Amino acid sequence: MFPKPIEKASPATQLSYKLFLPVALFIWLLPMLAIVMTSIRPAADINSGNVFGWPSDFQMIENYTAVFIQSEAWTYLKNSFWITVPTMIISVSLACLAGYALAIYKFRAALPLFFIFVAGNFVPYQILMVPVRDLSVKTGLYDTVTGLVLFHSAFQTGFCTLFMRNFIKALPFDLIESARIEGVGEFRIFWYVVLPLVRPAIAALAVLIFTFVWNDFFWATVLTQGEASKPITAGVRALNGQFVNNWHLVSAASLLAAVPPVAMFFLMQKHFIAGLTLGAVK
Amino acid sequence: MADASTTLSASRKNTWFQRNRMTVTPWIFLAPAILFFVVYVIAPIFQSIWISFFEWDGLGEAEWVGLGNYVELLDDDRFYTSLINNVWWLVLFMLAVPAGLAVALFLNQTVTGMRIYKSMFFFPFVISQVVVGLIFTWFYNPNFGVVGIIWEFFGAAPPAILADEDLVTFGIIFAGLWPQIAYCMILYLTGLNNVSADQIEAGRLDGAKGWKMLWYVVIPQLKPATFIAVVVTVIGALRSFDMIAIMTQGGPYGSSNVLAYYMYETALSEYGFRMGYGSAIATVLFLIMLIYISYFLYRMYQDEKGGR
Numbered sequence A: 001m002f003p004k005p006i007e008k009a010s011p012a013t014q015l016s017y018k019l020f021l022p023v024a025l026f027i028w029l030l031p032m033l034a035i036v037m038t039s040i041r042p043a044a045d046i047n048s049g050n051v052f053g054w055p056s057d058f059q060m061i062e063n064y065t066a067v068f069i070q071s072e073a074w075t076y077l078k079n080s081f082w083i084t085v086p087t088m089i090i091s092v093s094l095a096c097l098a099g100y101a102l103a104i105y106k107f108r109a110a111l112p113l114f115f116i117f118v119a120g121n122f123v124p125y126q127i128l129m130v131p132v133r134d135l136s137v138k139t140g141l142y143d144t145v146t147g148l149v150l151f152h153s154a155f156q157t158g159f160c161t162l163f164m165r166n167f168i169k170a171l172p173f174d175l176i177e178s179a180r181i182e183g184v185g186e187f188r189i190f191w192y193v194v195l196p197l198v199r200p201a202i203a204a205l206a207v208l209i210f211t212f213v214w215n216d217f218f219w220a221t222v223l224t225q226g227e228a229s230k231p232i233t234a235g236v237r238a239l240n241g242q243f244v245n246n247w248h249l250v251s252a253a254s255l256l257a258a259v260p261p262v263a264m265f266f267l268m269q270k271h272f273i274a275g276l277t278l279g280a281v282k
Numbered sequence B: 001m002a003d004a005s006t007t008l009s010a011s012r013k014n015t016w017f018q019r020n021r022m023t024v025t026p027w028i029f030l031a032p033a034i035l036f037f038v039v040y041v042i043a044p045i046f047q048s049i050w051i052s053f054f055e056w057d058g059l060g061e062a063e064w065v066g067l068g069n070y071v072e073l074l075d076d077d078r079f080y081t082s083l084i085n086n087v088w089w090l091v092l093f094m095l096a097v098p099a100g101l102a103v104a105l106f107l108n109q110t111v112t113g114m115r116i117y118k119s120m121f122f123f124p125f126v127i128s129q130v131v132v133g134l135i136f137t138w139f140y141n142p143n144f145g146v147v148g149i150i151w152e153f154f155g156a157a158p159p160a161i162l163a164d165e166d167l168v169t170f171g172i173i174f175a176g177l178w179p180q181i182a183y184c185m186i187l188y189l190t191g192l193n194n195v196s197a198d199q200i201e202a203g204r205l206d207g208a209k210g211w212k213m214l215w216y217v218v219i220p221q222l223k224p225a226t227f228i229a230v231v232v233t234v235i236g237a238l239r240s241f242d243m244i245a246i247m248t249q250g251g252p253y254g255s256s257n258v259l260a261y262y263m264y265e266t267a268l269s270e271y272g273f274r275m276g277y278g279s280a281i282a283t284v285l286f287l288i289m290l291i292y293i294s295y296f297l298y299r300m301y302q303d304e305k306g307g308r
Helices: A011-028 A030-039 A043-047 A060-070 A073-104 A110-122 A126-138 A145-169 A173-181 A186-197 A199-214 A218-223 A232-242 A247-267 A269-276 B002-019 B021-051 B068-074 B077-093 B096-107 B114-125 B129-140 B146-153 B168-193 B197-205 B210-221 B223-238 B242-247 B259-268 B275-307
Strands: none
Touching: A011 A030, A011 B114, A030 A060, A030 A247, A030 B114, A030 B129, A030 B146, A043 A247, A060 A073, A060 A247, A073 A110, A073 A145, A073 A186, A073 A199, A073 A232, A073 A247, A073 B021, A110 A145, A110 B021, A110 B275, A126 A145, A126 A218, A126 B021, A126 B259, A126 B275, A145 A199, A145 A218, A145 B021, A173 A186, A186 A199, A186 B021, A199 A247, A199 A269, A218 A232, A218 B259, A232 A247, A232 B129, A232 B242, A247 A269, A247 B114, A247 B129, A269 B168, B002 B021, B021 B275, B068 B275, B077 B168, B077 B223, B077 B259, B077 B275, B096 B114, B096 B168, B096 B223, B114 B168, B129 B146, B129 B168, B129 B242, B168 B223, B168 B242, B197 B210, B210 B223, B223 B275, B242 B259, B259 B275
């Protein structure tokens, strides 16, 4: 293990390490803590320069209620949910199928196709912006939740396929081979042999896609206009314009936007990190 | 008679499918993903490049201008500012890699409660960049932001970071580094978990310690983690849109613009709907990214060849 385990160091070093740890964490999360504190302060505190100190009054309930009453926050949150969850389901399903095909079958197009999925996943959004927006306008999907779901599903399929293909490739091929010898059909092999084995990958992808899509801002600005289909990220920006210098309300709204992915992360931490660090070890 | 012929064709179809089962099946599995991906990702890339040869407002007739948009780019100061800022982003964002490694080394211990510490350090990556951008906008506010308070504490007049043409890009990059360091950290923590204990032990017996051990024994083993960290950081740097849209909208006077945001601005906001010109900017950005994509694919190809 590197660096040397701290238990082997002198008691003084150990103690200072243990004392420094919370201090470091405090500094690291200072921006976050500041915004949490701000979201429960009365406006007067911020105007009088009391940003770090103890709030003169706890107005958590008032501030959060104000966000919901004075803005469309609830609609935004609902939209985010209806964009994120279907995207998660579609892109992971498509990737299971595609990843299986690319990992198991040996055909000449397999590797080039796989590389196209990988490359597409790294492309800058701007090169897609004009045609995708145009397509959405023409098909009546502009400014709808469905339009965002379809685009996100397609785009995330690239990453999911990369992930799934590598995951399935690492499974023991004998399993599939012996199922074939037993005369099990290809679709049944996929359904009964492979799918149960890729459950961890499905879980990892589901949390990652949830976070990526929930946090998307670019496509939310490009493909929506009105309040009816805006997700919370674009909504928070609109709120920022509406609550100019009402930092306590902006903070509260931002935290609302952050809660679902953070909750997802803490609930599914193991899968989340496994997904994110795929490829970081050989 | 009719019955017989349908049975015959059905059985023929069946045998054809049976004969070509292994060739056809993968395409059935791939079809939905390919369809989605082609419509929304592959085709738009080529359409964008095509549109970049036109002057088009998104609604009316598009007018062919050939390389006109690209020639215009060569003379566009805002384009150069954006390009230079993109270089700054690329260079300074790379700090996330060593910084992530440093944090990972600091946290790679087994003190009680370490798991919670690790997830709390990772936390900034999970929240939306919109939120990170808002937090830092407020942080940098000279009147009631944290920076203002710190500067006043030392008796200095606080700088208006986001309103200063020379500082603004660095202010935004600094904010962007916060989640990016967290990302690199988690990659390295996983990497460190898999560093071979034997080699460390062998290094120790040979008298390697501290920096030498890190440089000659540990970092070489972290190569896969470093590779991924560099890749995601480059992509992150070139995709920097959210933070700029939230914090400055490219201002003041376009001084914090990057290609990603400038493209959006030209095609979809106050500068009129210049889809062709925007697409030309996007194409330039795409070509820059293509260098990295090719390198990444080349590395993957080498792995595939070596792998099986």
